Amino acid sequence: MGNKQTIFTDEQLDAYQDCTFFTRKEILRLHGRYHEMAPNVVPMDYTKDPDVKLPMQLIINMPELKENPFKERIVESFSEDGEGSLSFNDFVDMFSVLSEMAPRELKAIYAFKIYDFNTDNFICKADLEKTLNKLTREELTAEEITLVCEKVIEEADMDGDGKLGFADFENMISKAPDFLRAYSSSVLP
Amino acid sequence: MSEFGAGAELPGWVTESRSRGEFFSPEESHAAAPAGFLQELPSYRSVLRRRAAAGDVQERWGNLRGIASAERREPQPDGGERGAIPLWELPFSIAEKRRIRDLQQGDIKYSSGWNHWKRTSSKSWKKALKDIKELSSYMQLWRHDIHSIEGKFGTGIQSYFSFLRFLVLLNFLMFILMFSFVTLPAVISNYGIFNSSSTKISPNNTEPYCTVYTPSGNKGLVYFYTYLKDLLTGTGFLEVTVLFYGYYTIDAAWFSVLRYNLPLAYLLTTFAYLALSFVWIIKRSVERFRQHLVHDEDQFQSYCNKVFAGWDFCITDLNAARLKHRSLLYELQTNLEEERLKQKIAERTMKEKLRIYSLRIFINIIVIAVLSGCFYSIYRATVFSQENSSNISIVGFQANLLVQYLPSIVITSANFIAPQIFSFLIAFEDYSAAFEIRLTLIRCVFVRLANVGVLLFSLWSQIHCDNDQCKACGYDYELYPCWESAVGQEMYKLLIFDFMIIIAMTLFVDFPRKLLVTYCSWKLVQWWGLQEFGISDNVLEIIYGQTICWIGTFFSPLLPAIATIKYFIIFYIKKISLIHTRKPASRPIRASSSNFFFLAVLLIGLILAFVPLGVSIALISSSKACGPFRNFNTSWAIVPYTILEFPIGLQKFLYGIASEAFAVPFFVIACLFMFYFIALAGAHKRVVEQLREQLVTSWIVSFSTVRGRHPTSCPSLQVCVCTLPCLDFFLSGSPSTACNKYLRWNKSWLTSLWRMLPVLTCLFAAIKSYYCLSGES
Numbered sequence: 001m002g003n004k005q006t007i008f009t010d011e012q013l014d015a016y017q018d019c020t021f022f023t024r025k026e027i028l029r030l031h032g033r034y035h036e037m038a039p040n041v042v043p044m045d046y047t048k049d050p051d052v053k054l055p056m057q058l059i060i061n062m063p064e065l066k067e068n069p070f071k072e073r074i075v076e077s078f079s080e081d082g083e084g085s086l087s088f089n090d091f092v093d094m095f096s097v098l099s100e101m102a103p104r105e106l107k108a109i110y111a112f113k114i115y116d117f118n119t120d121n122f123i124c125k126a127d128l129e130k131t132l133n134k135l136t137r138e139e140l141t142a143e144e145i146t147l148v149c150e151k152v153i154e155e156a157d158m159d160g161d162g163k164l165g166f167a168d169f170e171n172m173i174s175k176a177p178d179f180l181r182a183y184s185s186s187v188l189p
Numbered sequence: 190m191s192e193f194g195a196g197a198e199l200p201g202w203v204t205e206s207r208s209r210g211e212f213f214s215p216e217e218s219h220a221a222a223p224a225g226f227l228q229e230l231p232s233y234r235s236v237l238r239r240r241a242a243a244g245d246v247q248e249r250w251g252n253l254r255g256i257a258s259a260e261r262r263e264p265q266p267d268g269g270e271r272g273a274i275p276l277w278e279l280p281f282s283i284a285e286k287r288r289i290r291d292l293q294q295g296d297i298k299y300s301s302g303w304n305h306w307k308r309t310s311s312k313s314w315k316k317a318l319k320d321i322k323e324l325s326s327y328m329q330l331w332r333h334d335i336h337s338i339e340g341k342f343g344t345g346i347q348s349y350f351s352f353l354r355f356l357v358l359l360n361f362l363m364f365i366l367m368f369s370f371v372t373l374p375a376v377i378s379n380y381g382i383f384n385s386s387s388t389k390i391s392p393n394n395t396e397p398y399c400t401v402y403t404p405s406g407n408k409g410l411v412y413f414y415t416y417l418k419d420l421l422t423g424t425g426f427l428e429v430t431v432l433f434y435g436y437y438t439i440d441a442a443w444f445s446v447l448r449y450n451l452p453l454a455y456l457l458t459t460f461a462y463l464a465l466s467f468v469w470i471i472k473r474s475v476e477r478f479r480q481h482l483v484h485d486e487d488q489f490q491s492y493c494n495k496v497f498a499g500w501d502f503c504i505t506d507l508n509a510a511r512l513k514h515r516s517l518l519y520e521l522q523t524n525l526e527e528e529r530l531k532q533k534i535a536e537r538t539m540k541e542k543l544r545i546y547s548l549r550i551f552i553n554i555i556v557i558a559v560l561s562g563c564f565y566s567i568y569r570a571t572v573f574s575q576e577n578s579s580n581i582s583i584v585g586f587q588a589n590l591l592v593q594y595l596p597s598i599v600i601t602s603a604n605f606i607a608p609q610i611f612s613f614l615i616a617f618e619d620y621s622a623a624f625e626i627r628l629t630l631i632r633c634v635f636v637r638l639a640n641v642g643v644l645l646f647s648l649w650s651q652i653h654c655d656n657d658q659c660k661a662c663g664y665d666y667e668l669y670p671c672w673e674s675a676v677g678q679e680m681y682k683l684l685i686f687d688f689m690i691i692i693a694m695t696l697f698v699d700f701p702r703k704l705l706v707t708y709c710s711w712k713l714v715q716w717w718g719l720q721e722f723g724i725s726d727n728v729l730e731i732i733y734g735q736t737i738c739w740i741g742t743f744f745s746p747l748l749p750a751i752a753t754i755k756y757f758i759i760f761y762i763k764k765i766s767l768i769h770t771r772k773p774a775s776r777p778i779r780a781s782s783s784n785f786f787f788l789a790v791l792l793i794g795l796i797l798a799f800v801p802l803g804v805s806i807a808l809i810s811s812s813k814a815c816g817p818f819r820n821f822n823t824s825w826a827i828v829p830y831t832i833l834e835f836p837i838g839l840q841k842f843l844y845g846i847a848s849e850a851f852a853v854p855f856f857v858i859a860c861l862f863m864f865y866f867i868a869l870a871g872a873h874k875r876v877v878e879q880l881r882e883q884l885v886t887s888w889i890v891s892f893s894t895v896r897g898r899h900p901t902s903c904p905s906l907q908v909c910v911c912t913l914p915c916l917d918f919f920l921s922g923s924p925s926t927a928c929n930k931y932l933r934w935n936k937s938w939l940t941s942l943w944r945m946l947p948v949l950t951c952l953f954a955a956i957k958s959y960y961c962l963s964g965e966s
């Protein structure tokens with residue numbers, strides 16, 4: 001496999017290996033997955049770094065993301081233009097951060113962006129309410145949602161401003177025992 | 190996200206804090222000075238050290254940001270410095286990382302030969318490590334199966350299967366150990382392969398009737414079903430095979446001129462496999478214990494943990510997703526419910542409290558009564574079975590099999606019924622939901638492990654006898670000429686029966702139930718529904734089997750092989766049963782807390798296994814008719830005997846270690862160390878708490894010093910409020926994460942040492958005392 005592939009130059013593959021947690025084989029497999037989502041649009045030859053982006057609708061239909069309640073936010077956080085369309089670089093980036101080998105600090109940075117729905121660099125009460133609704137599919141009563149939001153802010157908010165900044169979030173995440181395990185998904189078998 | 194676009198900067202709020210971190214140090218920024226004693230704690234000094242190191246990291250990130258946005262830069266002489274953070278851990282987009290990488294590559298050209306070599310070698314070393322890690326994860330047994338289970342059913346159930354895999358490996362290693370050091374030499378020397386021979390010395394200074402042992406190896410024509418019966422009960426032709434203790438009636442094996450002390454090897458291998466299990470379990474549980482120790486009282490974090498880390502990103506199945514949503518909902522509702530319950534409890538009147546406590550005492554009495562009932566029935570069943578299992582001619586083949594398996598049947602039914610009773614009773618005791626689950630689990634664990642203990646006790650009471658002739662041998666020589674084999678057979682039967690029950694339950698209960706629920710549309714049947722996969726029940730089941738294996742391996746050296754095959758098959762049976770006939774639990778146990786719990790119970794099982802083994806090896810006379818310890822009073826006696834054959838210097842050294850002059854100071858020093866570590870752990874916890882509190886008070890102080898107004902009412906202060914979290918990232922991020930890092934590093938060493946010390950000292954004290962006693966007699 002190594003010598004015959006013509007999708008990437010060796011130099012590109014080395015660069016990917018250095019910049020992500022994936023090996024050569026895995027990057028080629030990722031390219032296969034990316035290609036099969038839209039075979040007419042994604043070229044097989046990436047040696048010239050073509051500027052191809054896939055829209056969000058295609059990405060969120062991937063089996064790994066389909067059932068995830070935060071799939072739109074995930075794709076938006078990794079997309080460079082903020083609209084949710086991912087180029088291949090963004091695609092690889094996303095799965096690299098989500099892989100099991102990414103360290104906790106890196107995942108925490110992206111997790112914060114995912115939960116920040118209004119992109120104001122704070123997780124405020126409205127963001128929390130949206131998160132809860134997505135997690136429980138809107139089956140909690142309004143009173144219960146308010147209670148849970150209050151509890152979360154009470155637990156994690158250090159500076160008393162009623163919302164979570166990145167410092168609070170990272171501090172809280174460092175103590176959450178399930179975080180690392182929960183935020184790992186493997187796109188490759 | 191525009192900030193993460195071509196600007197290639199960390200979000201502003203992160204970089205500002207990090208670059209500004211250089212100007213802030215904890216001593217300067219607090220308006221309230223930290224308490225003096227905190228600064229003197231060794232942990233605090235380590236925190237400062239760590240913060241200094243962390244500051245370097247942040248400087249480097251700040252530098253990289255500068256580099257990334259620089260148009261042109263000069264060649265840097267110390268190119269090696271920046272390579273310290275691997276590129277793949279930076280939170281930039283790939284395009285940016287490639288740019289940085291190109292700059293770094295360009296750097297290489299300018300750096301000197303030594304730096305160049307350093308950088309490329311560190312890079313290739315990191316890559317090699319990554320590859321090795323990946324390769325080792327590929328070689329894991331059942332990696333793909335467990336991964337798919339995790340995807341469909343979540344991490345709780347996956348932890349059960351990982352636990353099963355761990356036990357398969359452990360048993361396999363135990364088997365390799367026993368086989369290579371005990372079975373193989375025995376077989377080779379018995380058959381005279383490789384110019385070997387074995388010596389059997391008949392015991393002197395015992396009565397001749399003690400040494401009579403004639404196992405009937407099924408000579409002549411027997412009915413066919415005798416072989417089946419022998420296979421199931423370990424008697425007959427199996428009794429004389431390598432499977433049981435009786436085969437190893439060898440005192441020494443000679444390979445050409447080398448003398449292999451088989452009895453000593455037998456004993457030492459027993460200790461070795463126990464030690465191996467002990468060390469491996471502790472190593473595995475240290476990781477989980479770490480989290481438990483620091484976050485033990487953290488009811489405090491449960492909401493955040495559920496909301497932000499609640500969703501398993503590896504769920505790919507629609508049903509699993511639906512289930513996860515429901516379980517998260519249930520968990521949040523349970524938590525809110527518990528809050529309300531806590532309030533209710535706090536508001537209880539005296540009269541109500543009295544009522545509740547007396548009810549709890551009454552229910553505990555019922556629980557004890559149930560337990561005693563179980564123990565008594567096991568005792569009677571064992572006695573009955575031992576007394577009647579040799580009457581083959583009077584009763585038929587099936588009845589005889591039933592009598593032989595009676596203890597196993599009683600134990601399995603007790604293990605099944607008692608938990609049902611406990612979960613019924615606990616509803617009356619009015620505890621919070623989490624405590625209910627824990628208490629029921631503890632009771633079930635106790636039932637299962639104590640049942641094994643009672644069985645062994647009743648066996649021992651049978652083997653022990655009181656008349657004078659018996660006393661000469663030390664055991665009942667008529668019924669049990671080779672009592673170790675008898676015990677081995679009992680353990681063998683337990684293991685086989687356990688295995689058969691698991692298969693039978695899957696085949697005859699789960700699958701018909703599934704067929705019934707699928708094809709019959711009666712309301713009653715649909716309400717009954719499919720059974721949940723009870724993680725704790727299944728785990729307790731396999732821990733019970735593993736305890737039996739540990740106890741039984743001394744009496745039946747090939748038992749680990751049977752256990753390995755058993756668990757191997759159980760993995761596939763449980764997996765198929767899970768996928769086709771079960772609905773996953775609606776009240777999931779979190780994987781993080783349950784992993785530690787399983788290992789803790791396994792450790793309890795192992796320590797429980799030490800007791801009967803210790804008693805059998807050291808107190809009960811070994812049988813004189815069979816086995817490697819014929820010529821000794823007890824199995825342990827070979828160790829002093831061997832020590833006596835050592836050179837005088839070594840003997841004196843060993844006596845010295847075992848004497849009081851050494852043991853007592855050692856014990857005292859071990860206790861001192863233990864208290865020191867306990868105090869250190871407590872101090873660490875306090876430091877973490879105090880740092881946390883300081884953060885909050887520093888906010889309040891800094892607010893109140895500015896204009897004395899409530900911050901949110903003043904718009905300019907609102908801006909300050911927004912940026913203060915960033916400033917405090919350095920303060921809150923570094924101390925607590927550095928503190929946690931330090932705690933993590935220290936804790937692993939600390940907790941493993943802390944755990945092993947008391948056990949080691951007790952073991953040592955026991956050995957010393959026995960040695961003294963045997964020396965004096």
